Amino acid sequence: MRICSRLFSALVHFHNPQLWPSELKAAVAAGCRVTPSFITEEEEAELLREVEPHMKRLRYEKSHWDDAIHLYREREQRKWSPANEKVIQRVRHAHHEDHPMKLTSENEASFPRGSEHLSYVHILDLHKDGVIKPHIDSVRLNVVFREVGRYEFTHETLSNEESYFNGKKIEKTRRISIICRDLPHPEHRAEGPAIQMRTLPEAG
8 A cells, every 4th residue: 555645745844845955855755655554453463462571671761872862662683473573574575576565666665675684673662751862873654764864864753842743733652663674785884893782682
């Protein structure tokens, strides 16, 4: 199911649009995609049933290593139940010819064809009072944010006090994001020491 252009335009709002060069504005909009009904309510509930027991063992943190997130908890997971593994694979491979949710164009896929994926999936639980500050990266829908908008602009999740979209107050609640990431293409992988990352709790 694709979201129609009229509805999609309602999800993208540019502040001070007269200040945006038309080509840049078009490039940012082209890098955003929302796929409604990407998972069912039952699949959403099943993901939560698997994730929730592990998240409850963790406390919400007030600071992050890069100072980008406030009131969050996170972990990584490699092994999933068979039902949830199907959803994870849908995120990674929905553009494959033999996939039941075959998308109509390569541009609709979450990842380019032939991507190598990190085996661990990142799970981020943001408290209803939590915020994600403006940053550049190191939901029953699938959101893809790529190219110019992702790598040349910061993005954030506002507090409820500041949470407005196109003049309308948006009251947010707790949000759990299940994030799949791919590896850079081999020709883009810089040589040098490996990045040292903090170990996150993993399900047994």
